[in-house]
Amino acid sequence: MSTQEYSGNTSSTPPLTLDDLHVAFGGNRVLEGVNIEFAPGFNGLIGPNGAGKTTIFNVLSGYVKASSGRALLGDTDLDTLKQTGRVRNGICRTFQSPKLILDATVMENVLLGMHTAFKYGHASELIRFPAQRKEETRAREKCMDMLEEFGLAEDAHKETGDLSLGSQKIVEVCRALVGDPSVLLLDEPAAGLGADDVTILLKGLRRIVEESDLCLVIIEHDLDLVTTMCPIIYVLHFGQIISQGSPAEITSDPAVIEAYLGSGYAEGGDDTQGEPNAT
Amino acid sequence: MALLEKRNLERYRTLASVKTNSSGFPLYPPKASGIKGQRRLITSTGIFVILAFLPWLPILGWFTIFNPATNYGLGNIAYVFAYAAAGVGFNLLIGYSGTLGLAHAGIFALGAYGTAILSAPQECLDYDTCETIIRPAVAGYGWPFLVALPVVCIVAALIGALVGFPAARLKGFYLAIATLALGELIVKLISLDAKLWSGLKTNSGTGKQVPIFELFGSGQLKSAYFISLASLIITFVAYVIYTENRLGRTLKAVRDIEIATGPLGISGTYYKLVAFGLSSFAAAFAGAAWAQNSAFVNPTSFRTRLLVFLLVVLILGGLGKLWGPLIGAFVFVYLRQEFQDQQKLLFFLIGVALMLAILLLPEGFASLPDRMRDSRWVQDLRRRFKSAKVSS
Numbered sequence: 001m002s003t004q005e006y007s008g009n010t011s012s013t014p015p016l017t018l019d020d021l022h023v024a025f026g027g028n029r030v031l032e033g034v035n036i037e038f039a040p041g042f043n044g045l046i047g048p049n050g051a052g053k054t055t056i057f058n059v060l061s062g063y064v065k066a067s068s069g070r071a072l073l074g075d076t077d078l079d080t081l082k083q084t085g086r087v088r089n090g091i092c093r094t095f096q097s098p099k100l101i102l103d104a105t106v107m108e109n110v111l112l113g114m115h116t117a118f119k120y121g122h123a124s125e126l127i128r129f130p131a132q133r134k135e136e137t138r139a140r141e142k143c144m145d146m147l148e149e150f151g152l153a154e155d156a157h158k159e160t161g162d163l164s165l166g167s168q169k170i171v172e173v174c175r176a177l178v179g180d181p182s183v184l185l186l187d188e189p190a191a192g193l194g195a196d197d198v199t200i201l202l203k204g205l206r207r208i209v210e211e212s213d214l215c216l217v218i219i220e221h222d223l224d225l226v227t228t229m230c231p232i233i234y235v236l237h238f239g240q241i242i243s244q245g246s247p248a249e250i251t252s253d254p255a256v257i258e259a260y261l262g263s264g265y266a267e268g269g270d271d272t273q274g275e276p277n278a279t
Numbered sequence: 280m281a282l283l284e285k286r287n288l289e290r291y292r293t294l295a296s297v298k299t300n301s302s303g304f305p306l307y308p309p310k311a312s313g314i315k316g317q318r319r320l321i322t323s324t325g326i327f328v329i330l331a332f333l334p335w336l337p338i339l340g341w342f343t344i345f346n347p348a349t350n351y352g353l354g355n356i357a358y359v360f361a362y363a364a365a366g367v368g369f370n371l372l373i374g375y376s377g378t379l380g381l382a383h384a385g386i387f388a389l390g391a392y393g394t395a396i397l398s399a400p401q402e403c404l405d406y407d408t409c410e411t412i413i414r415p416a417v418a419g420y421g422w423p424f425l426v427a428l429p430v431v432c433i434v435a436a437l438i439g440a441l442v443g444f445p446a447a448r449l450k451g452f453y454l455a456i457a458t459l460a461l462g463e464l465i466v467k468l469i470s471l472d473a474k475l476w477s478g479l480k481t482n483s484g485t486g487k488q489v490p491i492f493e494l495f496g497s498g499q500l501k502s503a504y505f506i507s508l509a510s511l512i513i514t515f516v517a518y519v520i521y522t523e524n525r526l527g528r529t530l531k532a533v534r535d536i537e538i539a540t541g542p543l544g545i546s547g548t549y550y551k552l553v554a555f556g557l558s559s560f561a562a563a564f565a566g567a568a569w570a571q572n573s574a575f576v577n578p579t580s581f582r583t584r585l586l587v588f589l590l591v592v593l594i595l596g597g598l599g600k601l602w603g604p605l606i607g608a609f610v611f612v613y614l615r616q617e618f619q620d621q622q623k624l625l626f627f628l629i630g631v632a633l634m635l636a637i638l639l640l641p642e643g644f645a646s647l648p649d650r651m652r653d654s655r656w657v658q659d660l661r662r663r664f665k666s667a668k669v670s671s
Contacts, residue, residue, distance in 0.1 A: 061542045083541030092542060099539035101531045105308065108528045115529065116544035122526045122553065126517060136525070137298055140306040148302060157308040179544070 015039060016060070016183050016215055021069035023055055023239075030055045032239040033069070038183070040213040042205075044230030046220065046250075048260050051236040053219045054096065057185045061093045062086055073183065088116050090182030094175075094189060098168040102161035106152060106171055109160050110143040113175035139178075146174045149207070151200045166193040170201055177208065183215045190222050198222075202229060223261070227251065235260060323519075327512055330360075334501055344616045345609075353500050354572055355616055359608040360507035361569040366592045366604025367514040368561025374599030375522060376554035377534030379451070382442045382458040383589055385465030386435050386559045388581035390566025392469050393431035395489040395576055397422040417488045424492035432563045438465070439559020440552045447551040459583070466581050486577035489570045499574075507568040511605070514561040519601070521557070530554055588615075591629055595636050597643020606644045 016038040023031040030052045045053050058064040060071055062083040071078040073089055081089060092113070100109045117139065120132040147153045150170050155163060160171060169189060176184055190198050202225070209216055220226045226233060227247035235243040235250060237259040243250055250256055298306045310316040329336070333347045333356065345359075346352035365387055372380050399419025403409035422430075442461045446454050494502035521527055532540055533550045540547045570576050588611065596607020614632065618625040640646060651657055 063541070084544045084546055087542060087544030095539060099536040101528070101535045103535075104528055104531055107306075107308075108531075111525075112528060112532050112543050112545070118525065122521075125524050125526060126520055128520070128524070137306060140298075141300045144300040144304050144306055148300070148304060153302070153304040156304065175543075 015074070016217075017070075017072040018056070019070045019072060021056070021059065021071060022067045023052070023059060023064060024067045030239050031059075031066075034236070034239070034241055036234055036241065036244075038215050038217055039232065040215045041209055042230040042232075043215070043217045044220065044226040044233035044247075045217055045236060046223070046226055046233060046260065047236035052239045053236055054187055056236075057093055057187055057217075057219070060086075060091060060183075060185060084116070087179065090180070091185070092176040092179050092181035092183070093185035094169070094172045094187055096187045096191070098165070098172045100160045100168055100171060100175075102159070104160060105157050106147065106160050106163065107140065107143060107156045109171055110147060110156075110175045110178055111139060113178040114139050114143065116179065143174070143178050146178050147171075150174055150204045166197040169193060170197060173201065173205075181214065184217070186216065186218045186220075188219055188221065190220055190225055198225065205229075223251075323515075327508075327515075330508055331505075334504060344613055350500050353504055355612055357500075357504045357507040357572040358569065359605070359612045360504075360511040361565045361572065362589065362592050362608040362611065363605040364507070364510040364514045364568065365562045365565035365589055366596065366608060367511070367518050368558035368565070369589055369593055370599060370604060371518055371521070371530075371561070372554050372558035373593070375527060375530040375534060376551055378443075378446070378551055378554065379455045380443060380446060380458040380555055380558070381455050381586055382439070382462030382465065383558070383562045384581050384583065384586040385442075385462030386439055386562040387566035387569070387585060387589075388466050388469055388576075388578070389435045389438065390431055390563030391489075391570035391576045391581070392487065393435070393563070394424065394427045394567040395487050395570050396420060397427035397431065398424040398492065399488075399490045417490075419490070424490070428564070428567055431567060432560050435563030435566075436556040436560040439562075440556040442559075443552045443555030446555070447548045459586070462586065463583070466578055469578070486575055489574050489576055491574060492571060503568070503572040503574075506571050507565075510561075510564045510568040514564065515601075517557075517561075526553070591633060593643075594633060595643060597640075597645035600643055600645035603643050603645040610644065 018034050018036045018038075021031050021034040022029070034052075034056065045056070047053055055064060059066050060078065062078070062081070066079070073086075073091065076089060078086060078091075101112075118135060120129070120135060124132060144153060144156060147156050150173070152167060152170060152174070155167065160168060163171065169192060173186065173189055176186075189201060193201065205216065206229075208214060218226065218230065227250075231246060233244065233247060233250045234241055235253075235256045237255075242259060243253045243256045245253075251261065297309070300306060314321070334353060336347065342352075343349075344352060344355055347356060365383065369383055372378060396419045399417060399421070400413045401421040402418035403411075403413045406412070442458060442465075446458050446461075449457055491499045492502060492506070493499060494505050522530075529545055529550055530553075532543065532545060533547050533554075537547050540550075573580075592604060592607040592611045594607070595610050596603030596605065610632070611629075614628055615625060618628060636643060640650065642650075
């Protein structure tokens, strides 16, 4: 395994900062003054449905323009960057429902994540110089290593549509990771995954985070997963951060219990059954 | 499971020159070794070699319309190649990038007129300065054909991308209508060229005689045939290379997951323009070859009717299929020549053929072998054959 490659970004990851972020769709105010400083490592983002979690991701990846406030990647204002520019600066994301080409192979889908890493253009693709072939092989090697890390190497040349939804979600995570991101936004990566898949996914993510200073933000409804993985959790409710801190602090915060966890959680149930708004 | 994995890995390793990662997983889709793995390359080369020697081969001789021994048959096959080449470009645009751009008739016209006008000799009405009189009706700019052809194709590709620029922001019907209008506009604009206005007046507009380029003295018809074949081979090879490499998967991403291309660093608009440009290049090349074959171009040849023809070729042959355009073009040219005296019947038949194709063979004639193989009847036969073999 050549996982050393993923730790290529040795420079300190610019912390991702949301500075008084407001988003409104017409009169519907979705985010109302969100201030977060995401640190390298795992960051959890939880909250009931419609709280604005995915909207934060959409602002960061350039789908939605903030009505006021800023999102900063290090010193760079993300507002000045186009979507492709954000990717080049190291922001990658996944989606709630996997967005994959179903009639292409898993390998081809993962290779899409390295799009910005290719140096050779499409004009010379017609001739395919040896250097260009080598580049393609190197890219495939990296993708294969990544797939192997997440237990999908055997399926690399299968059509993506033949895979289960859980595997497809892992493929999407692989696709986001091969681009060597400095900030990775995972939107409900464990929803629809079997217990085995979740274990593999978390093991892989943990390893990569340990080896690089990747800043990983996870939106997840599985509270167990978030509390075990993330040293710091942010709770979003009606577009505002109502609580932030360590898992223990979050789960004992009365505001969080009222808004999201439900009273059943505080009474000692450690399962997620008490989670009223989980899908 | 572990045993199976191990066996698979060993199998991959034993295949010759398979590139693997450090733990032995193959980086490219596993391919059978030896001749079996090169089957497609061999069949494609074989088919194109046969097509190249067709003028001297007695096959298809029983087939009046495609009899290569006659000028009529040779010309028809050349038309097939030109339509197929345009179809291959169309296939890239519709099948891969998923954009229904309908400006192709205009781009085809650009290729035909462009080469015709650029390569025609310059006007000369004075015996003192020139050997033969070149009347305005046949005059042009006097470029060599082999210079005019690439220039016209590249300009057409740029114009195609330009057409695609407003279109890349539209979708579905709006895109189809917008590009259709722009294609018609190109045909209109072409006829604004001064050298064209002085062309030959015909019932349906101002036509232009096409100076025939002779390829190594092989005769006018044969050189038109080979230029058409070259246009098909070049577009075909480029199509195969592009669709199997990075451009192919990127275009597929633009087609299937356009919403997600931004966070992958892929600009959807840019790749749509690339697809427009490449397919326009193919269409212009095909148009130039078509003009060499028909020897006379007329604005009416490139109206919406040509676009309908191209779509028919594509749908009959199979959208997104490699050999679809060639098969579709053969079927279409056959129908057109067989019923050329009964235009109304021809259109009726094309309509019926289209409906039958959509109902019975939605993936076109090129999918026929696969359909046959998967049909219950053939599978039943195969099973019986197997059991008979076992019992004996």
